[in-house]
Amino acid sequence: MAQYFRYADWTTIVDPNVCAEYSVECLAEGCEAEFSIKDGEQSAETWRNAHTTRTGHRRFWQTYGHSVIVGPPPGSVVASRIAEHERAFEGQDSPVGSRQAHTAH
Ligand SMILES: [Zn+2]
Numbered sequence: 001m002a003q004y005f006r007y008a009d010w011t012t013i014v015d016p017n018v019c020a021e022y023s024v025e026c027l028a029e030g031c032e033a034e035f036s037i038k039d040g041e042q043s044a045e046t047w048r049n050a051h052t053t054r055t056g057h058r059r060f061w062q063t064y065g066h067s068v069i070v071g072p073p074p075g076s077v078v079a080s081r082i083a084e085h086e087r088a089f090e091g092q093d094s095p096v097g098s099r100q101a102h103t104a105h
Pocket of ligand 1: 026027028031032055057
């Protein structure tokens with residue numbers, strides 16, 4: 001049976017169990033160099049600057065991503081029901097943080 005929490009206020013927090021991901025993509029014509037890493041803002045910057053030094057390319061597209069969890073506020077009456085729901089689905093999710101950082105070029 002479906003359950004609806006129509007009047008619940010939801011809160012969003014950053015998932016502390018999943019690494020943030022930093023990506024840099026070179027925008028120079030004909031260059032497809034890109035770099036992506038978990039929890040490595042400094043490494044992404046280092047890669048970008050090294051790429052510029054090596055190639056003279058200076059335009060990049062940078063992205064930053066992180067996982068979030070939506071949940072009820074502390075003390076909410078729906079909190080316990082959410083917890084039950086999570087237990088029911090435990091083990092069915094594929095791990096989000098398992099992708100490997102990679103480099104190209
Ligand atoms: Zn490039």
